[in-house]
Amino acid sequence: MTEVDRLVYSGRLTCLLWDYIMSDIFKSIYAGVAATFAIAILAYLDRYIEGAIWLMAPFGATTVLVFGLPKSPLAQPKNVILGHLLTAIVGLLFVQFVGVEPWSMAVATGVGVSLMLLTKTTHPPAGANPILIMLINPGWSFLLTPVLVGAAVIALVGYGYKKTLKA
Secondary structure (H helix, E strand, O other): OOHHHHHHHHOHHHHHHHHHHHHHHHHHHHHHHHHHHHHHHHHHHHHHOOOOOOOOOHHHHHHHHHHHOOOOHHHOHHHHHHHHHHHHHHHHHHHHHOOOOHHHHHHHHHHHHHHHHHOOOOOHHHHHHHHHHHHHOOOHHHHHHHHHHHHHHHHHHHHHHHHHHHO
8 A cells, every 4th residue: 555545545635635725725815914904004004194105006916926925036025125116216217308108118117127137126016117107207206105115015014924924
């Protein structure tokens, strides 16, 4: 009798499978709760603190990486924060000095991707920042809120999330 046969006949295989499924379900739900918490912080700041934008669409994709794939190099705090900052700077520079045209949006996105790769701060959701910024034309304060503060809040909640997974 093989080891697998022993596991099947003893019922242990069913228990192992159940443990695996429950672990996966728990991790998925917990990641969703952590993402909810991070976005809720930013959404409530956006609602109750006037004069600043605290939330932007790419942060939704950021939470998928930070909480869904926390061990990924793309989800690390350095990548989240610097990836968002670099690409936002590119978008703002293009708005101010190049202008907003279909070709310039494409070039700005490409420059942002290249900068993230060169600086080893690749964070795919940040690739949307030049497009977003060129579409809405915000001022330079956009770098502070939502970009820097938002990315830092998500990274901080991600840090706490990873600590609780290890506990």
